[in-house]
């Protein structure tokens with residue numbers, strides 16, 4: 578993304594960021610999405626999850642790191658991503674030992690959690706966020722986010 582504007586035809590350069598691939602590269606998925614959004618180069622996302630450095634797990638969205646998932650949804654929501662006309666995709670796969678009749682649940686579970694997190698982002702108290710930032714009390718902000726995610 579950083580060198581896109583140095584190419585012959587920058588408008589043809591963009592990217593799709595997958596949660597798990599960012600984690601496997603040692604990166605923070607929401608930071609990468611925000612960076613690409615800032616350059617209007619986030620052409621799509623594949624939301625899923627990954628538990629540390631092992632094979633490309635493509636776990637259900639938020640299954641390994643709920644906070645990271647919240648952060649990803651937050652950057653997409655704050656950027657009004659749907660207004661770009663681009664799509665949020667899920668790249669999740671069934672666990673191999675599951676019975677066929679439940680092997681599709683990773684899709685509906687990921688969608689459910691995504692939509693729940695959209696509501697969590699939209700209902701996070703903006704006054705609390707503004708106060709914490711104004712006072713540079715980021716520990717209070719962390720606690721407020723965690724309590725919000727826990728339903729408090």
Ligand SMILES: [Mn+2]
Pocket residue numbers: 595597598633634635668
């Ligand atoms: Mn993957």
